[in-house]
Amino acid sequence: QQQVKQSPQSLIVQKGGISIINCAYENTAFDYFPWYQQFPGKGPALLIAIRPDVSEKKEGRFTISFNKSAKQFSLHIMDSQPGDSATYFCAASMSSGTYKYIFGTGTRLKVLA
Amino acid sequence: DTAVSQTPKYLVTQMGNDKSIKCEQNLGHDTMYWYKQDSKKFLKIMFSYNNKELIINETVPNRFSPKSPDKAHLNLHINSLELGDSAVYFCASKTLVSAQYFGPGTRLLVL
Numbered sequence: 001q002q003q004v005k006q007s008p009q010s011l012i013v014q015k016g017g018i019s020i021i022n023c024a025y026e027n028t029a030f031d032y033f034p035w036y037q038q039f040p041g042k043g044p045a046l047l048i049a050i051r052p053d054v055s056e057k058k059e060g061r062f063t064i065s066f067n068k069s070a071k072q073f074s075l076h077i078m079d080s081q082p083g084d085s086a087t088y089f090c091a092a093s094m095s096s097g098t099y100k101y102i103f104g105t106g107t108r109l110k111v112l113a
Numbered sequence: 114d115t116a117v118s119q120t121p122k123y124l125v126t127q128m129g130n131d132k133s134i135k136c137e138q139n140l141g142h143d144t145m146y147w148y149k150q151d152s153k154k155f156l157k158i159m160f161s162y163n164n165k166e167l168i169i170n171e172t173v174p175n176r177f178s179p180k181s182p183d184k185a186h187l188n189l190h191i192n193s194l195e196l197g198d199s200a201v202y203f204c205a206s207k208t209l210v211s212a213q214y215f216g217p218g219t220r221l222l223v224l
Contacts, residue, residue, distance in 0.1 A: 034212050034213075036215075038154075041218075042217060042218070043117075043203050043205075043215035043216050043217050043218050044156070044203070044215045045215065046212045046213070046214070049212055087154055089156060098161060098163075098168045098169050099144060099161075099207060099209075100158060100161065100169055101158070101213060103155075103156040105153075105154075105155055106154045106155065106156075108154075
């Protein structure tokens with residue numbers, strides 16, 4: 001119940017294309033879903049986050065789509081650029097208790113120039 | 114700069130040694146975390162402190178001992194280092210309403 005399943009494990013996209021990374025969770029008590037971007041040799045950095053009271057959140061080229069009934073959420077990167085090449089992690093958390101994040105296993109994105 | 118900082122950035126040591134990693138945040142956060150990231154990039158939480166009190170203690174060998182002298186600092190001491198401890202260790206912090214902010218990581222290599 002505590003797992004967050006992330007797919008695909010790796011993704012190669014042409015410059016200008018759309019990158020899509022999917023995550024699924026089981027625990028309906030989760031109410032906060034952040035996405036992190038990690039470049040080689042760096043720490044994960046918060047990219048965008050969503051709460052289940054909205055179905056979509058957009059920040060620039062990055063969009064989270066959230067399907068509460070399916071217990072799934074996804075990250076869409078529009079107009080993907082070589083500079084977006086990184087590892088992306090989804091996570092899920094509850095806004096109470098220990099605030100523990102359950103991270104997905106990560107997706108290595110490579111955007112070809 | 115407001116940030117989460119870690120020292121050292123790199124740590125190379127022999128099996129059996131004892132070492133410490135330090136973390137400091139100047140974001141005014143009250144909760145801090147230690148994560149281990151293995152070679153497959155999987156992020157595994159180890160410990161969390163809230164206002165200097167331990168609130169998360171995952172299944173971690175007792176060779177690992179966290180210490181939080183105050184809200185802004187969380188250190189990790191590792192006794193009797195083993196080859197399998199080689200990984201990148203990340204510190205993170207948050208408040209009640211913020212996301213977690215990660216430090217730059219400490220790359221530990223045990224020879």
